[in-house]
Amino acid sequence: MAVTMRQVAEAAGVSIATVSFVVNNSKPVTPETRRRIERAMAELGFRPNIVARALASRRTQILALVTPLSRLWPGAATREFILGAAQAAKDSNHHLVIWPVGNDGDELVALVGQKLVDGVLLMSVQLDDARVEALRGLDTPFTLIGRTRDLTGLDYVDVDIAASMRMAMDHLAGLGHRHIAFVNGTRDEEGVAGFGPYVRSEAAYRELSTERGIGPVVLYCRSDAASGREAARELLATAPSTTAVIIQDEAGAAGLTAELRRLDRPVPDDISVLSLLSSADFAEMCDPPLTTVTTPGMELGRLGVEALLRQLDNRPRLTAVLRTGVLARGGSTGPVGSRR
Amino acid sequence: MAVTMRQVAEAAGVSIATVSFVVNNSKPVTPETRRRIERAMAELGFRPNIVARALASRRTQILALVTPLSRLWPGAATREFILGAAQAAKDSNHHLVIWPVGNDGDELVALVGQKLVDGVLLMSVQLDDARVEALRGLDTPFTLIGRTRDLTGLDYVDVDIAASMRMAMDHLAGLGHRHIAFVNGTRDEEGVAGFGPYVRSEAAYRELSTERGIGPVVLYCRSDAASGREAARELLATAPSTTAVIIQDEAGAAGLTAELRRLDRPVPDDISVLSLLSSADFAEMCDPPLTTVTTPGMELGRLGVEALLRQLDNRPRLTAVLRTGVLARGGSTGPVGSRR
DNA sequence: TTGAAAGCGCTAACAG
């Protein structure tokens, strides 16, 4: 059996309460007494039982990361996100549990009701998200990764898609491109309208193009290479003057690039392709090296945990955190004809 | 405050013990009494406090998934694995915590000492793994994902690399290929010798080639497209008669394919490429669709949890579970000249 | 079939 506080107390000749004080640094203790206790702890190999502590203190030091059952953000940096969150949790003496739950809130309510976790991190939040409404009714603090339509009173961490899009367009414009198309992602289940990132990226693209007098060209593709190929053909058919394309899907980007090559419009020599909000893994796999704007998965995970812990500790809140993607230059060059 | 068992007991006019019996189905209870209690629970919205239960029963119903800090299996199906494990845990009323810890066992010992978890799942196990030795000294059950050199008394779940390699070679041989090369992964940190999957796949390849009278050709590449390109050049220089290549790295596969194309040996028309033990994400991103043998990440995660739970419940153990990768045909054809 | 009661190991008043 594991060593308990009581045994430590006996060995050190003090009361169990005093041991608790030194373990948690919760009250002043004479250096001499402290030393005796620490010695006893070391000798006996004492490790506080975290479950007993949780029951007595009403603080489990456990956070939950709620992930959808379906892959919501296709091919995205989920792994990095999870690991970033787990790291951040550990760094502040917390544990992270993974809860894969459906999109209706009921299951989530049941889990939260178990009182296992102090707070909840909600991944892949949708514009209208039943899970959020469900959590609003409970008294467990939570933080969003992503954004709902109605954000009153909520804390969230998200990718700054508008800024990322601007970064992408600035990059391409800086290379001399004047005809920049956008291939947006799409998900049959809810249509383009429902998925926040898609909505926001398209809005940002349209706004920026108009602002710069670039006729907006928007196409769509699903999350596979074949769909990317289709987009390539459609692009050349409908907007042949295009010299650069921003695409928000990894698999789609791969297909698009390959098809452009097949159609004698090689990337990046003849047309530039930039993959928006892809994962780091993808970036290092592209060939030719595509320019990418990478989702900062780890950082978002860390920030999500940070925001949640602030709520739990009643520290100043982190209400609206946005992070721009990271630009990694591939082999993109300017449009044909404009090059030195 | 949340509803407690005591309140339910009062409302139903029974003792707290009886409530416990119906909640856990641990003792027979008169239908009539049971009904009263269930009614009270429903009306009050009672949810058992899992922490109190854990303290009293010495069973937390929490499992830990230990992941290395560094990416050990490059680009692999980590996400699927994590989600598979989380799902399986949930399906048997358990929780899964993620512990990103270093490779020395000390941190792990400290975490386990907290008595938060009933069992541990060790990911990315190395041939000589300090974490395993550390866990052997404790009394918390654990299961390996991967294998150590010394497996006595241990339960593990792993990819059957030999079988996967055989599947790959059979597939290619069936298409008529007689010159099949293998590009193994490599990791500078520990050399080829240290990483189990690399060791085993190479051994399997060599054995199978010898068996079939195919002179073995083995090259190495790191986990990036550039390294894959190098491998392509080296391959054509040293074994120009090669008609098919098996490569065990996703990024490397991308680079290899691209470089072969650039050198006028297009895939799959002129030479076949098969990506061994890659992730499902990768498979759907390849263009042209590469034939892949995919790591069954979800399934391994589920099986790991299953094996662990069996230990915990004293059910017949699952000591040595191996799963073969899943073959997904891409556009591979037979070698040039042998085609109809 | 049900109840009483003794913990599980620790925290947090409160008292001294």
Add this chain to the structure above:
DNA sequence: CTGTTAGCGCTTTCAA
């Protein structure tokens, strides 16, 4: 500064 004590909410003998 240290000790006493009453729980935290539930499980689990042991009796009734």
